[in-house]
Amino acid sequence: MSALPKAGVPRLMIAAVRSSAAPGRAAVQQLRAHSSAAASTAGTAPRTTMAATAAAAAAALGVAVAGSTFFLYGASSQSRTLHCEASSGAATAKGSNYAYSYSKDGKSGTSSNRSSGRAGAPDISHLNLSDINDPSKPMRVRMETYVKELQHRIVTTLGAEEVEGQFIVDSWLRKEGGEGISCVLQDGKTFEKAGVNISVVHGKLPPAAIRQMSADHAGLQERTSYNFDGPNAEVDGLPFYAAGLSLVVHPANPFAPTVHFNYRYFELTHPPKLKDGSPNPRYEEAKAKGTEQEPVAWWFGGGTDLTPIYLFEDDAKHFHQTLKTAADGNDPAFYPAWKKWCDDYFLIPHRKERRGVGGIFFDDLTLPDSTASMSSSSKSIAQRTSFIPLSDGKKGAAAAARGPITSSQQHSKESLFRTVRSMGDAFLPAYLPLIQRRKSTPYREAHERWQALRRGRYVEFNLVYDRGTKFGLQTPGARIESILMSLPLKARWEYMEKWSGAGWDGVDPAEREGSQEAKTQKVLRDPKEWI
Template sequence: MTIDCDSAKSKNDMTKVSNKPDISNLDPSILDDVSIPIRKRMETYVKLLQRRLMDDVEAEENSNRFSNEPKQFLVETWTRKEGGEGISCVLQDGEVFEKGGINVSVVYGNLPPRAIRQMSADHNGLIDRVGYKIEGPGAEVDSLPFFATGISVVIHPKNPKSPTSHFNYRYFELMHPKTLKDGSPNPRYNEDEPVAWWFGGGADLTPMYLYPEDAKHFHAVLKAAADSQDVAFYPAWKKWCDSYFMITHRGESRGIGGVFFDDLSLPSWSNTKPTFIPLVDGSSHPQSQLVSTKQHDKESLFRAVRAMGDAFIPAYLPLVSKHKYDVFDDLNVEWQQLRRGRYAEFNLVYDRGTKFGLMTPGARIESILMSLPLKARWEYMDGTTGTGREHSAAAQLIDAEKKKQNPDSEMKAREEIQQVLENPVDWV
């Protein structure tokens, strides 16, 4: 998530539209160059990954296309006055993909105290790590410089047999200000040493119909990528994913999981030396402290994020290719739209990035809401998905009517995926 927290005061330049992001000025060789700051390398990585994924999605869309006219992404490039840029790429109404968005943002500026506290709600101990008095009488600073870059992707295929998928990977820094609030030089200022930094991200799968072999493939590819960096990563991140994407008011998950992590950094006492790092699995009250099996430094964590980002295409696109020509009917579309209604509920009610973005004056609303499906449906007390259906006479009546009208195979398929959404499964 990268948000301009002072954007209400900014006057952004007119956006530019094209068919492809320009990557001619990017140098892939710097990704492993430890002399280059991580922020520059992460920015380069997400922009290269964006272009690679765009090319692969367009190739899938236009392979054996019925229309002679190839479908392309609409690419909108934007900048902001205080510093930063973004590239929003959206494909809509395709033959394979109903809607797909691939966004990259690189934002920097100053984070006011209210925004720092907003971030600290998600990053335990951040205020303590910052070490400045940021509010009230005697406040040392009135803002902190920040930098954030990341890629965010959501793909909604047209065929109900093809799963929706989402991933995002991001990097965040808080820096020391050059001067304190009273105008005096800041003795702690060091442009090469952030106050705090961390990686976050994840990838997850949301099928409308359950194909266990697809679920196993998706999770296996992500697990292999995570295991290549540290075998402790996948179990913690998979559990956190199941927890994070729970639609609490529905008592079901948005999908069948994947990986999710935040606050991926080094402990403050490590002094940048390789060390075993604490891990989080999303548990409110973990029974024991999770720890990595390898010693890590900033470079190894950057490699881990890149490994996970690189894993998305082989984890997901083969599933789209496998199902894009599957036969489907109006009943399948009806169920797809019901499930996408749940997808919209999660994103608007629970997703931290969406909520923070919508509360930020002047934020880029269209980019924030890019994740929403093109079409969604809500039915009162559906017999398979209705919340509280077990105690609802209306749900029992509606369920009985649907079972009369719909084939047994369709109702069974709906119940199978619903069971997994309410009871997460360990796929690998």
């Protein structure tokens, strides 16, 4: 039977929150009451009004998008600036230290925080975009500029695909050092939920965190060459800097795929003083050379992956081919290793299936000697080149049996930054055609049910297995809204569900063969090469 167009559904207006002079808990509670009343009389409507409540709460309180590593979460923010466009009226309210304002009839609002711009997209007019391509600038400046420009580009482009809402721009400050800008759209016609977040944070990384990170970064503690433990500990931590962009998009249409990506840069530097308060000789030596800001250790990480609800092979092939083309332009060895790592990382072990059809995933992308002491080399970090070890995610005996993987050409920090930018720039060409192709496909309630079941799997992976989510939930003072932003608005679990649950064994083989759901499940259980 062919799919039928979905009936129109009344939407809950959130003007009450948008026109409030002080949007907050009372407004959200009032909206929830209206939502509950509407839900009790909307039995024939296939969409829940809870989504509108979530959108209103987001508009009133501000949300952020989760990243895949701990530093993207930031911490409880001291202040933030929230921008959204009011449907009627105008209001200005004050946060902790910053004012935020709404606009009316197309008139521009004002803000005391330069990081927040007009409704719908963050302001980047203060950025010097030439810094991105200037090797004389510190990498932290170049990466920060790049992720802010990319965020603006993505939010503007995705926003143009949405006709019933726009991104809320929520800027926040981290009291320990740094900032973030979260752009969130909820309960739209094209996007049920979309979040695009950047974080630029800095501070002191304590020894416990360095030890924990060493597990995923090949002996980081030893290679920084500091003693962190015992009565003879030299330092009580190292200065760190991290910048990254993270995105999750859950489309409204079940035939349009969910997508996730994040790209990030992390560095550690010498502390000016040792634990006992005396000058740090390594810092002083670097300062004499004018290299005190060059990191002791640094790396890039990231990835992009696709999670279709219903599998369209042409979509998966286009997505992978776009990523492969971008990766091959920097090194042909990148895509095969990173594709395998992505397939393995997004495995849901208790389901014996992947979260989606993969993409790429990588971490610890650095030069082999990047953590060496600056005094051990006459070359600056920017001048060093080397073949670099690659990983497909395997460790221990599995990695030993596979043998080493290396790049096919020598790389510098500059070429690795260029690689990360290539992959970030490939996101819109990889994903936008899929949204444009599928966002208006007619669908029925049965398709929404399957969408909710598949999103239940998304929730399972993120809460049970994702390293960044687990780390964030265990971190005191973390922004919970940021951590949970990756989750969909709606998800479903059914007992003995026949396509993806334990009911599979009872399905007639002939029925399996003709099922779109079974086709999707087959690929999730047995990843394939798409190109």
